[in-house]
Amino acid sequence: MRKTVTIEPKQKRSQRTRERIFRVAAREFAAKGLAGARIDEIAARARINKERIYAYFGSKEEMYRDVLVACYAKAASNQRLQTLTSADIPHMTGIIIDTFFEIHRRNPEFWRMLAWENLDGGKSLRARDWESIRGAYIRPLEALYGEGQTNGVFRPEVDFNTYVMLLFAATYFYYSNRITMSRLLNLKLQREEVRRQVEAQFLAILDGGMAASRQR
Amino acid sequence: MRKTVTIEPKQKRSQRTRERIFRVAAREFAAKGLAGARIDEIAARARINKERIYAYFGSKEEMYRDVLVACYAKAASNQRLQTLTSADIPHMTGIIIDTFFEIHRRNPEFWRMLAWENLDGGKSLRARDWESIRGAYIRPLEALYGEGQTNGVFRPEVDFNTYVMLLFAATYFYYSNRITMSRLLNLKLQREEVRRQVEAQFLAILDGGMAASRQR
Amino acid sequence: MRKTVTIEPKQKRSQRTRERIFRVAAREFAAKGLAGARIDEIAARARINKERIYAYFGSKEEMYRDVLVACYAKAASNQRLQTLTSADIPHMTGIIIDTFFEIHRRNPEFWRMLAWENLDGGKSLRARDWESIRGAYIRPLEALYGEGQTNGVFRPEVDFNTYVMLLFAATYFYYSNRITMSRLLNLKLQREEVRRQVEAQFLAILDGGMAASRQR
């Protein structure tokens, strides 16, 4: 009904304002989700007039989507997995786990945005958004994994998809369910030393389980 | 306990009404979370008056907590893991994975409530709630796991906590991140046949990785 | 997107509330149009909570439409033109003018709602709304007019449509443009005596102009 054009600021002051809004919005959306976040709150925290949000982002939904995309992009800005070579195949599982843990550690909003998105039915990203992420971050790993299977490093009967899913799961879950798991298992998962220990043991299990030469 | 016999039917009707509200509320809260759920919607779907909700449950928050507790209880009502004996230790990993998958399959709201709760900071359950869950469902497994380590079935350097966390992670993640994973990896995770395949491969990896005799 | 069910009140108190809102809204919409009317204002003047308006009427637009329909209906509630018989044909023009003037006099919001609607592109009423008005109020007059033409009372070359349009125009315009005309012609059109005089002269002209026997 209404044609909202998202403005790209042309002055430096405005650039800063936009970024300030964005940072605050990212925190707010990560913390409370699309439904729970409050425009008033974002405006107040960013110390700007509400109207600016609409001028810059169009609507709450559009701003949320912008934040979501940026959050994924920021998480993906970690280049480590894109520079792996065939030589890294033997230690690939460890590198991936370590990188995933690092991504979560440096982007505490990442798992939250993923969680909101999944709870919400994942309607914010378009097919081509996913296609581009897949192309940049999944495909290279898939190629190396295939190579590893051929070379006898990875078990041939385990699909690449299952493999990465399990690595994603382990690292994501550690953060996403930290609270309930800490309480259920009486642990202090928020402690970095605990995390390192868990990481080492995860690796031990997964590395052992993935080795082609050690199958039953 | 009851004073007159004629009160009984009234109590029963009241009970049924309460349960109807409860069922609807559970669906609503699972679908939209505490913030997103609407009292109006629950009342309409349960075909009762809003005011009744307050009479029965006090407030939205209290009703949410009730739903949450019941959801955990329902998920925990699966008794399979509580009846395991020493004889099951060799197949324990497979049994746990299978049970967890089954719990998620039969309680589609379970992962959602967990997710809302974690996103919300997990303030709904008290320490003793957790203690009781831990006592009933975790302790027995922990005992068997220890036995397995002693018997050389499980690797001694892998903690029980890490072990169950990984099993929780794999099964939870499959459901909680089904949407984004399906898109990222171009899969159809909602298909039961895919799920079975993934389960088998998860088991292959984890079973292989947990076996004490196969450590590096 | 949203399913708004217009509630029809079931209690007497609520019936009165709804009517109070409606009366105030009718005044407000007539005075300021759909765009200019303010929900806050209506609520305040009706001494009710804003939310009641949405509960009863769904939205501003729907309430406007309700008011519009009621306004037309009220104007049309004048039954005089529906009870005319063949015997009235010779004085029909005078009766119509008089009735139209009376309708405007008794429904000061009528020309205003018509004016808003025309300025707005007339999107509030559906085809079948018009069809029903046409059936009830225009058709009977049309039949008499045809009879009058056959009997030589009305000029055969003047269409019924043109005839009524001119009668509508004269009476509507007197009210709708009273302000600007008063200023342009330096008159006091709001005075009832002036109106009566104008009515008499309008009739003189139109009656003379419509007489079949006096054509050039």
Place this chain on the structure above:
Amino acid sequence: MRKTVTIEPKQKRSQRTRERIFRVAAREFAAKGLAGARIDEIAARARINKERIYAYFGSKEEMYRDVLVACYAKAASNQRLQTLTSADIPHMTGIIIDTFFEIHRRNPEFWRMLAWENLDGGKSLRARDWESIRGAYIRPLEALYGEGQTNGVFRPEVDFNTYVMLLFAATYFYYSNRITMSRLLNLKLQREEVRRQVEAQFLAILDGGMAASRQR
């Protein structure tokens, strides 16, 4: 008058900018009225900065008034009625109707501005504005009408004011209520051929009704 020659081009550009704003504003105000018009929209369509509007016109209200005055002036720029002579008296009614129809046809915003103004209580024009319009456009016609009455062309008992009001009414109404009338009478009043037909019949009635020799 001007101090330096080099200022001229600047003034001209400024003048052109002002005129561009003005044209856009006229369309916007005619279409949506004072309340409905949007400064943002006007600025965007005129491709200038909002602030310029305030620099040139002071405020929305003042700009509206300017537009209104210009709209009346433009409609009045039709000189045909000012050049009538005594010789035209016999055909005066037809000439006036024709001219009024033409004015509306060439100034589609005219009836709209009149309508907004009347709905708004007509507070935009001052007494002397009306006096000047009356002097230029009404007085000459009034004089001819008086002459026509003396000469037996117009009926003595019909005031000039009533006479012009009816002509105004017929032509104005045709445009102002075109939408609702088209729907009510199931006509296509927007078609030029229909308009011509209606004009002819209006003239037949009014001319017949005004003729002094044919009174009852």
Place this chain on the structure above:
DNA sequence: GATGAATGAGAGTTCATTCAT
């Protein structure tokens, strides 16, 4: 106990107008 009516405090969004560069 059960129903419909009412409320108050917000929520997202818009807009005329002014500021700063």
Place this chain on the structure above:
DNA sequence: GATGAATGAACTCTCATTCAT
């Protein structure tokens, strides 16, 4: 003089909760 950035007040609409019958 011209542009983009910012503001404050309002506007429509919503929702958890309470009142009254």
